[in-house]
Amino acid sequence: MSGLKLFHTKGAVAEVTSRLAEVEAEVQALVEGNLEAMLGVRFLASEYSTGPVHGGRIDTLGIDENGAPVIIEFKRATDAGVVNQGLFYLSWLVDHRAEFGHLVRGRLGAAVADQVLWSAPRLICVAGNFTRYDVHAIREHRRSIDLVRYRFFGEDHFGLETVASVAAQTAPPGVRRASEAGVPSARVDKGAMQELFAEVDQALLGLGGDITTVQRKTYRAYQRLRNFACVCPPQRDKLLVYLKVNPEEVDLVPGFTRDVTGLGHHGTGDLEVQLRTDRDLERAQDLFRLSYTAV
Incomplete structure (x- = not known):
């Protein structure tokens, strides 16, 4: 998307300039409000606390269309810590399956909770951009991780682009x-x-x-x-x-x-x-x- 140019073609052709969000919450609110359409993920919780011992707060928790647990972390621009932060939360999630299952059961029902695909938990990082070190890092981990770049175009358009995507390499079937x-x-x-x-x-x-x-x-x-x-x-x-x-x-x-x-x-x-x-x-x-x- 960094090389994508968008043009308005009605009347005189004019480029629609891209921009980053003013604050991280602007991206998070838009994506969370349209989670299934944009990422194929059903919403479970926002700013989910991992408790006083772990001391964290997950931006967005969800479950994808195949039943895999999903953590989504947002950053307004480039942030060198986004992958490590997401993996930190992903490790917490795997250790708290019962808590996640209770959340799914309360939001989506017992049938969905009973079919959670624990062999394939996912981390989706949405940011203004990523470094080559981020792309290298996710290929070194045995987790399902997607790096997704966003841009706002004008007042009415929003774009998502997958920069890199890797899938878990452990414990089939997954x-x-x-x-x-x-x-x-x-x-x-x-x-x-x-x-x-x-x-x-x-x-x-x-x-x-x-x-x-x-x-x-x-x-x-x-x-x-x-x-x-x-x-x-x-x-x-x-x-x-x-x-x-x-x-x-x-x-x-x-x-x-x-x-x-x-x-x-x-x-x-x-x-x-x-x-x-x-x-x-x-x-x-x-x-x-x-x-x-x-x-």
Whole structure:
């Protein structure tokens, strides 16, 4: 975003200048008020005290669409301590699972609290900018961490840009780097649907270098901060993929695509894509890209 220029094009073309927030709370209030739309995270608490012994206060606590606990730390500009501060709180969170579960149960209900994905707690740092040392540091930790840069544009626009994103490397099933996702392949199982599963996995990961995966019992999520695709385990004769695409904006094809808005299903997304052959996968490529660019 540091190199992004935004222009107003009605009438005379004019650049919309970017700016940082006057105070950190300005960014925090905006993001917290739109947490699901911006980061795919459900809000739990703001300025959450970690108690007198620990002596800290977490900017924002939430839970993402895959059930992973999320800590969000905000900084107005560049702050050399943001990653270490976030990791300090993340360690506290892992040691206080019961307290977090009680908070989730009170806010979102017992069903959500019972499905918390403790193998993949996340730290999201939102700041005006990051240093190369921040980017290096998160790659040295075995945690899921996202560095997100923000900018205000004029009075009405706000931008978020992922600077770096790494995923946890411990205790499967959980979040892993995409290249370590452990996808069933033809070398493991010669079944046609397993082979197709591996091809879909490679197609989704090939959309960009900023993709991480989250493995749940009933689906595998592909995300860039938010999920853009969820693939269910292979069925006997098909694979089901759910995408963050508005079904009203595509031509639905019976037996290939289906609007599942408001219908219960595993994973996230309102467009269901049914894959049975490599030809179906070819037809789905544009939909994959559409969902990837939409989140």
